[in-house]
Amino acid sequence: MRYFVEFSYFGKNYHGWQKQPNAISVQQVLEDTFSTFFRKSIDLVGAGRTDAGVHAKQMFAHFDGEPIEDIPNALHRLNSFLPDDIAVHHILQVNDEAHARFDAVxxxxxxxxxxxxxxxxxxxxxxxxxxxxxxxxxxxxxxxxxxxxxxxxxxxxxxxxxxxxxxxxxxxxxxxxxxxxxxxxxxxxxxxxxxxxxxxxxxxxxxxxxxxxxxxxxxxxxxxxxxxxxxxxxxxxxxxxxxxxxx
CATH class of the missing domain: 3.30.70.660 (Pseudouridine synthase I, catalytic domain, C-terminal subdomain)
Structure with a gap:
C-alpha cells in the first residue's frame, strides 16, 4: 500500500533533503524515524531535492507499507520521535503508481x-x-x-x-x-x-x-x-x- 506523507522542516541543521554518506539529511532522519515506528525498513522518495540550509514549509514523499489503521495516532507518535525542526502533518493513501516526484504538477x-x-x-x-x-x-x-x-x-x-x-x-x-x-x-x-x-x-x-x-x-x-x-x-x-x- 502506498502513502504520501506531507511534512515541513527548518533546514539550518541539515545538508539538504537527500541522503549523503557523511552528512545528516532530512531524508535520513525521516527514514530512520519511520523505520523505527513501523518496525520495518522504510524508504522515502521525495518530491525533489533541497540544498543544504534550505527550508520547506510543505514537502511530500511517498513510501510503501502495511495498512495504517490509526493515522492520527501515527502522526502524533512520529512527531514525538522527530527533532523539533522537522514535523509530519499528513499521511495520505494514494494509488499504488503515485510518485511524489514525477506526479507533481x-x-x-x-x-x-x-x-x-x-x-x-x-x-x-x-x-x-x-x-x-x-x-x-x-x-x-x-x-x-x-x-x-x-x-x-x-x-x-x-x-x-x-x-x-x-x-x-x-x-x-x-x-x-x-x-x-x-x-x-x-x-x-x-x-x-x-x-x-x-x-x-x-x-x-x-x-x-x-x-x-x-x-x-x-x-x-x-x-x-x-x-x-x-x-x-x-x-x-x-x-x-x-x-x-x-x-
Missing part, C-alpha cells in the same frame, strides 16, 4: 529578504543592507516567463537531461517586514532559485538592466548570471498534485 518557492537588521531572521532570511528597486526587479522577473531554457541558472556539472522549466509566476512583494520573491514552475534546476534571486538583486541594486538579464539567459552560461544568494532565505512552500493520485 507544480512547485512554489519563496525567498525572504529583510532590509533592516533583525536577530530573529539570522537563520531565516537574507539581510540586504541597501533597499533595492523592487519595480525594476519585477520588470526583469516578469520577463523570465517568456523563457523556458534556464541553463544559465543551473548549478554546473549536474546530471540533468534538460534545462527546460515552465514558469507560471515570478514576482517580488513586500509582506510585513519582509521582501518576498515567489516563483512557481513545473520543475526547478539545482540552485536555480538562488541564482535567479541573485541575478534579480543585481537589477535591484542598479548594477544590471533588464537587457542584461536577457543576455544572461541567452548565454546559457552560469558564470554570466548573478551570485547565488544564501540558502537560509529559501523556502519550498507548495507542491501540487492532480486529484487522481489520491484514493
Amino acid at each position: 507544480s512547485r512554489t518557492y519563496e525567498y525572504w529578504v529583510v532590509e533592516n537588521k533583525n536577530p530573529f531572521y539570522i537563520d531565516a532570511a537574507y539581510y540586504l543592507k541597501n533597499q533595492p528597486d523592487v519595480e525594476a526587479m519585477n520588470e526583469a522577473a516578469a520577463m523570465l516567463l517568456d523563457y523556458q531554457d534556464f541553463e544559465c541558472f543551473s548549478k554546473s556539472n549536474t546530471d540533468v537531461k534538460t534545462y527546460i522549466c515552465h514558469l507560471e509566476k515570478a514576482v517580488w512583494e513586500r509582506k510585513d517586514d519582509q521582501l518576498v520573491f515567489t516563483i512557481t514552475a513545473d520543475r526547478f534546476l539545482r540552485n536555480m532559485v538562488r541564482a535567479v534571486v541573485g541575478t534579480l538583486l543585481e537589477v535591484g541594486k542598479g548594477k544590471w538592466t533588464k537587457a542584461d538579464v536577457k543576455s544572461v539567459i541567452n548565454s546559457k552560461d552560469r558564470s554570466k548570471a548573478g551570485p547565488s544568494v544564501p540558502a537560509k532565505g529559501l523556502y519550498l512552500t507548495s507542491v501540487l498534485y492532480p486529484d487522481k493520485i489520491y484514493k
